[in-house]
Amino acid sequence: MVDAAFPSARPRPSRRAGAALEAAAAWTLAGPAVALMWTMLLGPALAVVGLSLTDWEFGMPTIGWAGLDNYFEMAGDRVFWVTLRNTLVYVAFVVPLSVFLGLGVALLIEAGATLRGFYRAAFFLPVTSTLLAMALVFQFAFHPSVGAVNRTFAWLGLPTTDWLRNPDTALFALGAIGIWQAVGLSMVLFLAGLKAIPRDLYESAAIDGADGPWERFRRVTWPMLGPATVFVVTITAIRSFQVFDTVAVLTDGGPNKATSVLLYQMYQEGFSFLRSAYAAALTCVFLGFVLLLTWLQVKLLDRRTHYA
Amino acid sequence: MDRMTRRMSPAAFAFAAFRHAVLGLGSVLMLAPFVLMVAISLKPPGEIFAPVFTLLPETWAIWENYGAAFQRQPLARFLFNGFAITFAIFALQALTALPCAYALAKLRWRGRETTFVFVLLGLLIPPQVTAIPLYILMWQLGILDTYAAIVMPSAISVFGIFLMRQFFRTVPDDLIHAARLDGLGEFAIVWRIMLPTAIPALIAFGILSFVWNWNEFFWPLIVVQSEELAPPPLGIVFFANAEAGTAYGPLMAAATVVNAPLVLAFLFAQRWFIDGVTMTGVK
Numbered sequence: 237m238v239d240a241a242f243p244s245a246r247p248r249p250s251r252r253a254g255a256a257l258e259a260a261a262a263w264t265l266a267g268p269a270v271a272l273m274w275t276m277l278l279g280p281a282l283a284v285v286g287l288s289l290t291d292w293e294f295g296m297p298t299i300g301w302a303g304l305d306n307y308f309e310m311a312g313d314r315v316f317w318v319t320l321r322n323t324l325v326y327v328a329f330v331v332p333l334s335v336f337l338g339l340g341v342a343l344l345i346e347a348g349a350t351l352r353g354f355y356r357a358a359f360f361l362p363v364t365s366t367l368l369a370m371a372l373v374f375q376f377a378f379h380p381s382v383g384a385v386n387r388t389f390a391w392l393g394l395p396t397t398d399w400l401r402n403p404d405t406a407l408f409a410l411g412a413i414g415i416w417q418a419v420g421l422s423m424v425l426f427l428a429g430l431k432a433i434p435r436d437l438y439e440s441a442a443i444d445g446a447d448g449p450w451e452r453f454r455r456v457t458w459p460m461l462g463p464a465t466v467f468v469v470t471i472t473a474i475r476s477f478q479v480f481d482t483v484a485v486l487t488d489g490g491p492n493k494a495t496s497v498l499l500y501q502m503y504q505e506g507f508s509f510l511r512s513a514y515a516a517a518l519t520c521v522f523l524g525f526v527l528l529l530t531w532l533q534v535k536l537l538d539r540r541t542h543y544a
Numbered sequence: 545m546d547r548m549t550r551r552m553s554p555a556a557f558a559f560a561a562f563r564h565a566v567l568g569l570g571s572v573l574m575l576a577p578f579v580l581m582v583a584i585s586l587k588p589p590g591e592i593f594a595p596v597f598t599l600l601p602e603t604w605a606i607w608e609n610y611g612a613a614f615q616r617q618p619l620a621r622f623l624f625n626g627f628a629i630t631f632a633i634f635a636l637q638a639l640t641a642l643p644c645a646y647a648l649a650k651l652r653w654r655g656r657e658t659t660f661v662f663v664l665l666g667l668l669i670p671p672q673v674t675a676i677p678l679y680i681l682m683w684q685l686g687i688l689d690t691y692a693a694i695v696m697p698s699a700i701s702v703f704g705i706f707l708m709r710q711f712f713r714t715v716p717d718d719l720i721h722a723a724r725l726d727g728l729g730e731f732a733i734v735w736r737i738m739l740p741t742a743i744p745a746l747i748a749f750g751i752l753s754f755v756w757n758w759n760e761f762f763w764p765l766i767v768v769q770s771e772e773l774a775p776p777p778l779g780i781v782f783f784a785n786a787e788a789g790t791a792y793g794p795l796m797a798a799a800t801v802v803n804a805p806l807v808l809a810f811l812f813a814q815r816w817f818i819d820g821v822t823m824t825g826v827k
Contacts, residue, residue, distance in 0.1 A: 255652070261730040262653035269644030270659060272700035273666055280677035281669050287676065294680070341570060348563050357814055358571035361578065364810045364817060366759045368777035369799035372784055373581045376792055382593050384580055416574065421821065428822045478670055481761045485781060499672055499762075506676050507766055516676050523673050530668055 294510035306517035338422025429464030612794035622779030645708030666702035748820035
């Protein structure tokens with residue numbers, strides 16, 4: 237034990253000296269974490285912004301200022317716009333469905349007393365699973381001839397295709413995997429939100445004449461779930477922007493860039509083509525979207541508390 | 545309307561049936577990939593591509609598939625890497641976060657507010673953002689393709705600091721004053737007084753840290769080239785590439801093995817998992 241380094245408060249020193257000792261102890265205790273936070277997180281985050289304004293490629297001996305050239309190049313690059321569109325389509329597909337399904341499941345679980353634990357576990361299991369291993373299972377499930385998806389679809393008389401190799405469906409097939417993993421998370425967050433609603437609100441609503449299930453939902457549950465919903469939407473959206481694993485293992489961004497998303501393009505530019513500065517600029521675009529979502533969340537919750 | 549009577553009214557019965565039908569179908573869809581994975585891992589190649597899908601195999605191929613999974617690729621090594629890496633990361637995270645959280649929650653010092661603001665800013669940064677500069681840093685240090693390169697970026701968890709700080713704020717000051725009067729130094733207070741009170745929060749954080757880092761694929765994919773250093777998700781990709789998408793039986797056996805630690809841990813400690821994730825939602 238290195239207790240000796242931090243003298244105890246007895247005998248009590250003068251107040252000034254005590255404050256100085258407390259500050260010294262605080263810096264010693266927080267020091268390692270603060271140092272690591274700057275070298276591993278905040279420093280690199282600033283560095284990525286700086287790097288995006290240069291012309292550096294990995295391994296080059298010299299580095300030159302490039303201003304906004306990388307961003308201009310991006311704006312003129314068809315692949316970037318395809319990638320951005322894919323990312324936004326993916327998010328717009330995954331987020332509403334995950335949130336809506338998560339809410340529905342949470343409401344249905346809470347609406348009855350039987351099998352609650354089983355349903356909660358079944359829907360939550362995908363959240364803890366290793367996405368990468370499960371992606372390989374989905375690859376088999378999407379197999380054009382023996383896959384479970386096509387077998388089921390054919391049996392139901394629905395159209396079948398080679399889901400992951402068809403440019404029209406590949407992004408949505410990946411989105412389905414994303415939804416499969418995201419529903420459980422939004423469900424548990426909504427369950428927590430539902431638990432936090434005071435019971436007597438329903439009683440007073442009943443006195444006011446709102447005693448049907450729909451009326452109860454519309455007048456009590458839904459307004460009270462507002463903050464939870466904003467939170468769930470933000471979390472799900474940020475996680476959807478981070479989609480990478482399924483793209484990297486199942487489609488490599490193909491066919492013909494149909495599933496190329498921001499992080500995957502960043503990975504390719506930065507680590508396959510070693511164009512570090514350009515990849516840094518792509519990272520900044522990605523970071524911009526994530527920060528924008530957080531900012532929207534803060535704005536929405538803020539307004540709420542003002543008139544709540 | 546449906547004032548609850550002792551016997552179920554027809555409306556209540558219809559609703560209960562609806563509830564179980566929808567949730568039951570949903571559960572089947574959620575669990576189907578796991579069932580499919582295990583089912584295929586038990587089958588010989590001929591049955592996997594059979595025209596009719598059966599849950600259980602006619603001829604069992606457990607030993608062939610699981611044996612192949614462990615022999616053709618160093619699957620045991622991948623699992624060991626997974627445990628070693630997740631353990632090292634959590635140990636470092638706890639070691640750095642606990643003292644820092646205590647200083648942020650209970651000590652008065654100049655720089656406390658600023659430090660906390662930076663912790664909050666850190667929470668906003670997705671882990672992939674730092675990949676390029678960190679890769680360059682690891683390259684400069686000459687530690688690409690080592691355990692250190694995998695572990696270092698996760699050695700600090702701003703989320704852990706934040707969570708522990710929130711928790712420590714609820715610990716009464718009197719407890720700390722009493723400890724000081726007993727002659728304990730600040731360092732000893734962290735480990736002997738604060739840590740024991742924080743065990744539930746620490747377990748919740750430990751579970752999240754384990755889940756995140758066991759499943760992490762992006763960063764290991766970037767820094768690891770050697771097969772013997774690969775954590776499970778990266779290992780299974782090496783596996784899939786080596787088998788070129790034909791040996792589904794062994795591949796699904798490997799996928800089952802990689803999923804097993806998390807799934808088993810979840811089934812045994814559901815409450816902890818769900819509470820932990822609810823506490824955060826982050827990442």
